[in-house]
Amino acid sequence: MSRGRWLGAAALVALAIAPWALARHQLSILTDLLIFGLFALSLDLLMGYTGMVSFGHAAYFGLGAYGSALVLIHFGQPIPVALLAGAVLAGVTAIPVGWFSTRAKDIYFAMLTLAFAQLLYTVAYKWRDLTGGSDGIAGVPKTTLFWGGPSLASGPAFYAVVAVAVVVSLFVCRAIVASPFGRALQAIRENERRFLALGRDPRPFKLAVFVIAAVFAGLAGALFAPFRGFASPEVMFWVLSGQGLMMVITGGIGTLVGPIVGAMVFILIQEILSSYTEHWMIFTGAIFVLMVIFLPGGLVGTARRLAARA
Amino acid sequence: MSLAIVVEQLLNALALAGLLFLVSAGLSLVFGILRVVNFAHGVFYMLGAYFGFSVVATTGWFWPSLLIVPPVVGLVGAMLEASTLRFIYRRPPIYQLLLTFGIALILEESVRVLYGPTAKGVDPPPLLQGAIEIAGTLYPRYRLFLVLLGLAVGATVWLLLTRTRTGLVIRAVAQNSEMADCLGADVARVRTLVFGAACALAGLGGVAAAPMTTAYLGMGISVIVDAFVVVVIGGLGSIPGSMAGSLIVGAAQTWGAFYLPETAMVIMYAVMGAILIFRPWGLFGEEE
Numbered sequence: 001m002s003r004g005r006w007l008g009a010a011a012l013v014a015l016a017i018a019p020w021a022l023a024r025h026q027l028s029i030l031t032d033l034l035i036f037g038l039f040a041l042s043l044d045l046l047m048g049y050t051g052m053v054s055f056g057h058a059a060y061f062g063l064g065a066y067g068s069a070l071v072l073i074h075f076g077q078p079i080p081v082a083l084l085a086g087a088v089l090a091g092v093t094a095i096p097v098g099w100f101s102t103r104a105k106d107i108y109f110a111m112l113t114l115a116f117a118q119l120l121y122t123v124a125y126k127w128r129d130l131t132g133g134s135d136g137i138a139g140v141p142k143t144t145l146f147w148g149g150p151s152l153a154s155g156p157a158f159y160a161v162v163a164v165a166v167v168v169s170l171f172v173c174r175a176i177v178a179s180p181f182g183r184a185l186q187a188i189r190e191n192e193r194r195f196l197a198l199g200r201d202p203r204p205f206k207l208a209v210f211v212i213a214a215v216f217a218g219l220a221g222a223l224f225a226p227f228r229g230f231a232s233p234e235v236m237f238w239v240l241s242g243q244g245l246m247m248v249i250t251g252g253i254g255t256l257v258g259p260i261v262g263a264m265v266f267i268l269i270q271e272i273l274s275s276y277t278e279h280w281m282i283f284t285g286a287i288f289v290l291m292v293i294f295l296p297g298g299l300v301g302t303a304r305r306l307a308a309r310a
Numbered sequence: 311m312s313l314a315i316v317v318e319q320l321l322n323a324l325a326l327a328g329l330l331f332l333v334s335a336g337l338s339l340v341f342g343i344l345r346v347v348n349f350a351h352g353v354f355y356m357l358g359a360y361f362g363f364s365v366v367a368t369t370g371w372f373w374p375s376l377l378i379v380p381p382v383v384g385l386v387g388a389m390l391e392a393s394t395l396r397f398i399y400r401r402p403p404i405y406q407l408l409l410t411f412g413i414a415l416i417l418e419e420s421v422r423v424l425y426g427p428t429a430k431g432v433d434p435p436p437l438l439q440g441a442i443e444i445a446g447t448l449y450p451r452y453r454l455f456l457v458l459l460g461l462a463v464g465a466t467v468w469l470l471l472t473r474t475r476t477g478l479v480i481r482a483v484a485q486n487s488e489m490a491d492c493l494g495a496d497v498a499r500v501r502t503l504v505f506g507a508a509c510a511l512a513g514l515g516g517v518a519a520a521p522m523t524t525a526y527l528g529m530g531i532s533v534i535v536d537a538f539v540v541v542v543i544g545g546l547g548s549i550p551g552s553m554a555g556s557l558i559v560g561a562a563q564t565w566g567a568f569y570l571p572e573t574a575m576v577i578m579y580a581v582m583g584a585i586l587i588f589r590p591w592g593l594f595g596e597e598e
Contacts, residue, residue, distance in 0.1 A: 100587075
């Protein structure tokens with residue numbers, strides 16, 4: 001086994017024993033980290049593997065959160081049903097948005113995704129009857145694993161659901177990028193014009209990966225709502241989209257595992273800074289600026305390069 | 311519907327377009343010359359509004375703030391360009407966008423530290439207070455001033471770019487920076503200069519906006535999203551495009567807010583979507 005595989009196996013073992021090894025609040029933080037790790041992972045499919053930088057990815061996280069919150073509050077369905085509802089809502093919304101946005105490239109694409117995300121944010125903010133406006137939806141319950149099945153209300157039980165969802169998503173995404181479809185995405189990233197010259201139309205591929213990324217972001221949001229017990233417009237705001245980009249860059253663009261690591265490091269830095277100062281954003285901003293200038297490969301990318309050299 | 315309402319709505323649209331132009335022109339200029347989409351551009355607009363508030367609050371005069379604040383904001387911008395962006399022009403565009411995002415976070419939070427979370431109101435100067443009668447309707451003078459300011463700045467920028475030697479060099483760098491470098495243009499200096507000038511324009515927009523909107527946290531992001539829509543419609547890198555885009559967005563927002571208040575935002579995006587279907591690179595942009 002290669003060093004990478006050993007590390008991966010060790011990480012899986014660590015996740016598996018975490019409920020016994022960690023204190024309650026630590027486990028809760030880990031659950032949070034994993035949820036945002038999944039969000040960053042989904043963004044890496046777009047950024048790292050297709051070269052499409054979305055500045056509005058939080059919208060799909062938010063849609064997932066609202067979808068799952070509504071299903072849980074109004075219908076009291078089991079968690080997997082809520083996860084499915086959130087992921088589907090995000091994916092379906094991404095179809096028209098993606099159809100428009102993928103007409104444009106690069107910076108135009110980034111700006112279009114931001115504009116559509118702000119639009120969705122406004123809808124969530126204004127549609128008080130459904131979304132509760134700026135108050136959002138509170139008291140989202142952690143229901144059961146299946147109809148009549150065990151309750152997921154305890155910290156370790158919900159952690160298990162999140163950990164399984166994130167690990168499965170990681171493996172699915174790895175399979176996607178290794179598939180012929182994934183190869184095509186990387187070909188588009190490397191040289192879209194040549195892809196076109198070879199007689200393939202890049203747009204259906206871009207639309208497909210946009211929707212897939214939205215589904216995974218929606219899944220992350222759908223986990224977030226019952227975990228935190230609420231869904232509010234903040235989870236759709238541009239700040240989260242920007243933080244997603246930061247997580248991907250911090251961890252390492254185009255590595256899938258990197259964004260998960262990046263999300264964890266990023267949130268932990270924030271937690272630590274915010275316990276010292278109310279104005280932690282200045283310092284996160286500064287750290288991020290320095291990372292962009294000096295560590296373009298991110299943590300995982302740089303670590304891999306060093307490992308290859310050693 | 312009476313003529314008075316039509317005139318009033320038209321003037322409102324023009325006043326909004328004037329402000330949007332001050333912001334989007336700089337955004338477009340920076341993209342045209344530096345190939346960077348400056349996410350922090352809106353924050354410079356906010357800096358302008360807050361600095362304007364400081365000048366008016368300490369001296370009590372509005373007019374000097376229009377002259378003092380833009381160069382200060384421009385200087386802040388130029389210094390940030392020279393200390394961070396300068397080093398990563400050779401990277402893929404996303405890194406520059408992300409870098410400016412980091413800068414936006416730092417500046418936004420710094421303003422919160424300096425000025426606190428509450429919005430700051432600025433009084434317009436006595437000359438621009440009150441209303442004047444146009445086509446049988448009373449119209450606020452300050453908004454007329456915004457229309458004129460937008461036009462004056464638009465004309466100045468256009469003349470500078472097309473009629474002066476500096477403008478010639480700037481356009482040369484925009485067209486082919488390596489060739490301009492070979493021919494002896496100081497490309498790095500041109501970039502810093504343009505970045506600073508664009509930030510100064512945004513700062514001017516902020517100073518001018520404050521009496522109408524107050525200076526508040528978050529005004530930067532709300533204006534940058536509108537400005538993105540403007541440049542997407544008009545075409546990045548084109549000053550006439552920014553002007554056309556500002557007018558279209560100003561009109562869509564004003565009429566949308568008047569007839570269908572709940573859906574004003576939707577109308578703006580619908581217009582943008584419609585234009586992009588036919589011209590994905592914007593009305594005045596060039597296909598890349």
